[in-house]
Amino acid sequence: xxxxxxxxxxxxxxxxxxxxxxxxxxxxxxxxxxxxxxxxxxxxxxxxxxxxxxxxxxxxxxxxxxxxxxxxxxxxxxxxxxxxxxxxxxxxxxxxxxxxxxxxxxxxxxxxxxxxxxxxxxxxxxxxxxxxxxxxxxxxxxxxxxxxxxxxxxxxxxxxxxxxxxxxxxxxxxxxxxxxxxxxxxxxxxxxxxxxxxxxxxxxxxxxxxxxxxxxxxxxxxxxxxxxxxxxxxxxxxxxxxxxxxxxxxxxxxxxxxxxxxxxxxxxxxxxxxxxxxxxxxxxxxxxxxxxxxxxxxxxxxxxxxxxxxxxxxxxxxxxxxxxxxxxxxxxxxxxxxxxxxxxxxxxxxxxxxxxxxxxxxxxxxxxxxxxxxxxxxxxxxxxxxxxxxxxxxxxxxxxxxxxxxxxxxxxxxxxxxxxxxxxxxxxxxxxxxxxxxxxxxxxxxxxxxxxxxxxxxxxxxxxxxxxxxxxxxxxxxxxxxxxxxxxxxxxxxxxxxxxxxxxxxxxxxxxxxxxxxxxxxxxxxxxxxxxx
Amino acid sequence: xxxxxxxxxxxxxxxxxxxxxxxxxxxxxxxxxxxxxxxxxxxxxxxxxxxxxxxxxxxxxxxxxxxxxxxxxxxxxxxxxxxxxxxxxxxxxxxxxxxxxxxxxxxxxxxxxxxxxxxxxxxxxxxxxxxxxxxxxxxxxxxxxxxxxxxxxxxxxxxxxxxxx
Numbered sequence: 001x002x003x004x005x006x007x008x009x010x011x012x013x014x015x016x017x018x019x020x021x022x023x024x025x026x027x028x029x030x031x032x033x034x035x036x037x038x039x040x041x042x043x044x045x046x047x048x049x050x051x052x053x054x055x056x057x058x059x060x061x062x063x064x065x066x067x068x069x070x071x072x073x074x075x076x077x078x079x080x081x082x083x084x085x086x087x088x089x090x091x092x093x094x095x096x097x098x099x100x101x102x103x104x105x106x107x108x109x110x111x112x113x114x115x116x117x118x119x120x121x122x123x124x125x126x127x128x129x130x131x132x133x134x135x136x137x138x139x140x141x142x143x144x145x146x147x148x149x150x151x152x153x154x155x156x157x158x159x160x161x162x163x164x165x166x167x168x169x170x171x172x173x174x175x176x177x178x179x180x181x182x183x184x185x186x187x188x189x190x191x192x193x194x195x196x197x198x199x200x201x202x203x204x205x206x207x208x209x210x211x212x213x214x215x216x217x218x219x220x221x222x223x224x225x226x227x228x229x230x231x232x233x234x235x236x237x238x239x240x241x242x243x244x245x246x247x248x249x250x251x252x253x254x255x256x257x258x259x260x261x262x263x264x265x266x267x268x269x270x271x272x273x274x275x276x277x278x279x280x281x282x283x284x285x286x287x288x289x290x291x292x293x294x295x296x297x298x299x300x301x302x303x304x305x306x307x308x309x310x311x312x313x314x315x316x317x318x319x320x321x322x323x324x325x326x327x328x329x330x331x332x333x334x335x336x337x338x339x340x341x342x343x344x345x346x347x348x349x350x351x352x353x354x355x356x357x358x359x360x361x362x363x364x365x366x367x368x369x370x371x372x373x374x375x376x377x378x379x380x381x382x383x384x385x386x387x388x389x390x391x392x393x394x395x396x397x398x399x400x401x402x403x404x405x406x407x408x409x410x411x412x413x414x415x416x417x418x419x420x421x422x423x424x425x426x427x428x429x430x431x432x433x434x435x436x437x438x439x440x441x442x443x444x445x446x447x448x449x450x451x452x453x454x455x456x457x458x459x460x461x462x463x464x465x466x467x468x469x470x471x472x473x474x475x476x477x478x479x480x481x482x483x484x485x486x487x488x489x490x491x492x493x494x495x496x497x498x499x500x501x502x503x504x505x506x507x508x509x510x511x512x513x514x515x516x517x518x519x520x521x522x523x524x525x526x527x528x529x530x531x532x533x
Numbered sequence: 534x535x536x537x538x539x540x541x542x543x544x545x546x547x548x549x550x551x552x553x554x555x556x557x558x559x560x561x562x563x564x565x566x567x568x569x570x571x572x573x574x575x576x577x578x579x580x581x582x583x584x585x586x587x588x589x590x591x592x593x594x595x596x597x598x599x600x601x602x603x604x605x606x607x608x609x610x611x612x613x614x615x616x617x618x619x620x621x622x623x624x625x626x627x628x629x630x631x632x633x634x635x636x637x638x639x640x641x642x643x644x645x646x647x648x649x650x651x652x653x654x655x656x657x658x659x660x661x662x663x664x665x666x667x668x669x670x671x672x673x674x675x676x677x678x679x680x681x682x683x684x685x686x687x688x689x690x691x692x693x694x695x696x697x698x
Contacts, residue, residue: 078640078652082630085659092622092666096615219648233648234641235633246634253630257623277679280671287667291660298656517592520599527607528682530598530689 007341008154014349018195019172022188022356026176029184038533040390041108041368042271043182045533049278051190053285056269058189059361060087060260060286061196061293063145063354064416069294070327071320072238073301074313077226079238080301082249084294086256091290095283098261100276101439101526107533109365110267110431111373114438116525117518119446121377126453128373130430131264133457134423135366136403138263139359141419143169143408146355148416149348152322159412166408173359174401177367178394185360186272192357197289199350200296203324203343206331207303218299221306232305244487252421255492259424262431265365276529300324307331321416325351363400370396411477414469418489422464425492429456433499437507439526443514448507455502456495463491590696598689603681610678614670622666629655 038044047055065087072080106112111127143166150165151158176184211218219233226232239249260266270279304313304323307330313323325347329335332343371393411419434452437444463486464470470477472484488494507514525531598604633640633652640652 078633078656081656082633085629085656086626089622089626089659089663092663093619095667096619096670216647216649219653223648230641230643230648230650233650233653235637235652239634240637249634250630253626257626280674284667284671287663291663295660517596521592521595523608524595524598524604524685524689527604527611528598528686528689530686531693 007344010341010345011154011348014345015352018349018353018356021191022172022176022184025187025191026180026184029180029187032183035390037108037372037390039183040181040393041268041364041372043186045272045274047186047272049273049281050285051186052269052273052278052282053289054193055186055189055272056266056282056286057289057293058191058193058196058357059265059269060290061193061354062142062358062420063149063351064141064420065294065297066196066200066354067149067321067324067351068145068319068416068420070297070301070304071313071317071323073298074304074308074323075310075320076238077222077228077232077302077305078235079240079249081298082253083256084297086253087260088287088291088294090257090260091283091287093258093261094266095280095287097436097439098267099270099279099283102267102435103270103273103276103279104526104529104532105439105522106267106271108268108271108372109368110262110264110435111369114434114449117438117444117515117522118449123446123449124373124377126450127431127434128369128377130426130453130457131369131373132366132400133461134262134427134431135264135362135369136400136407137426138265138420138423139362139366139400139404140407140411141416141423142355142359142362143404144411144414144419145416146352146359147408147412148321149351149355152317152325162412163409167405169355169359170401170405170408172356173363173404174397176356176360177363177397181390182268182272182364185364188357188360192353193289195350195353197293199347200293200300203303203328203331203347204296204299207299207307207327210303210307210331215299218302218306222302225307225309226305227310232310247493248488248490251425251488251490251493254496255421255425255428255490258428258432258492258496260427262427262435263424264369264427264431265361268365268368269361271533276532300327303327319416359404363397363404366400367393367396370400414475414477418469421490421492422469425490425495426457426460426464428492429460429495429499430454431456432496433503437503438522441507442519443507444503444519445507445510445512445514447510447512448503448505451506452499452503455506456499459498460491460495463488463495467491591693594689594692594696598685598692601685604685607678607681607685611674614673614677618666618670622662625662626659629659 065083069080069083072083074080102110102113105116109127110131111124114123114127146169147162147166151162154161176188180188207218208215211221223229223232228237231237239245270282273279273282301323304327308323308326313320313326316322316326325344328343328347329340332339332341334340371389375392375396376389430453433456434449437448437452466484466486467489468476468484468487469489470484471479472482473479476484632655640650640655642651644650644654
């Protein structure tokens, strides 16, 4: 994309304005801080359901969705839609089986729920590790997205621009989290959710107005201008090539729907509201926002195909990531017009805000896993631990930021949507089985929990390392090497059942049996909210 | 399980809204207002203190509550809805995914004269079913188990607080 100076200036002004607002929020939040874990990890637990619902939506709707999914739909039609559907349906699992029970049993992290009935130290180390792995994978996806986006929007193919964009995003997220904690992070998510929904609604309305409000003619035009005709609206363009790619499609679909309930930064959002019923209401808010957002990404994707044509989108960026900014430019009046320039810059700034907000949420969750689970279990206990723990969490955020910057630079050529799919697969393999077994299976034991976490985490990570994502294909991290013995890009279809199976085997082979009293405590607390933090 | 008077606690007014149990009401139930006893330390009893006599008594309370018919009823109602509902939506979603890979020609079959086909309708159907199930669950939770669970919470907290003394 060639951008003239006006685009860049306006986009940069809007970027800077958003950064200024978020830093102001961070300063405001950090001036009121007392340094308690309640405040740092959970924002004092006093957010309202609507606020938390917007923050959940802000945490969840990443730039990969806004740019990536619409782009995939613009290029491949129907097959791109599976992301939109999977990302939404996943929330039913959170609503029905996780949100309220997790809120009732836990305090700050996933491990807090498990240790109500399991042995504390080993379980914290296991789930702390898996949470950090999931978060870092998800962070890398967002960092790669940030680098690509900024480079594209500033119209520079220069790799130095990408590198500096990744470093800047990493530095900003560390500042938000270590200075502002959960309170600043939550307000940044809320602001971002408003911006993103506003941008998506405006573009959707403009697209539909072009077609006289008739989605049928939108679809007809999309099919016609995609160059694929009827096939564009049917499955098969992206995943239909052979048996392996079809299996990959199923694997991705399963990972998307089961992963959300295992994402540490999503689970920790439920601790920011006072009660389980407030957690339920926040999920309902989130489902409304996320559902309408993903419906709009479908309209925008088909709109880009219908108005610009798939070939134009592909010519600009082969992964389709610029479909929405290009569509915005077209809707504003085209390249070179004032309207086109303004809309393009606004969409670019919204996408950038989206990335910044999402990385802040994940960084906070992973620093909580390091300080509250790993450090607290591995280090010797001290009397002043709560205050020290928050200090550790602030430092951990810096470490996570550095790791994410390094890996983000290493993985620059990977497809953002696939990386997100990987994070979901690991979350669904390592975190979901142990959470569901703890909440719903009477006989579940500590040994079963450890088997379940490691039995899901290790296969998921090993299969990713042995997959074409890491080696043996031109787009891989190490294109020169080839040790890809596992054909699928997404390990979910194998590793998720393994996580459940390992938990079951570990439990039935455990002669010590479950602790009846503590199971009673977990069940009563989960369903009634007695003794909730 | 509803003999609150015997504990001498001040019972809050019945949380009854226009639509049955009002979830907004119990924003106050976090303990901020001071009337709700906050029984065991949040996040469970630390492992180091799990062998004391107070903990055993609190554990006995949880066991007693778990075995009470009121709790069994709350759990039964909760599970009787969430388990089949989860199976239903996961099954419907898997059907959508697997059909697209195993029988793409079925998904490509046009519906009506326009460009709409079975696959597009199924995709939209996922959005509709998600909205519907969310509404059903929230409505049901509010009417079928929220109030009973709230009573049990109150009762359990009073009893575990008594045990901790």
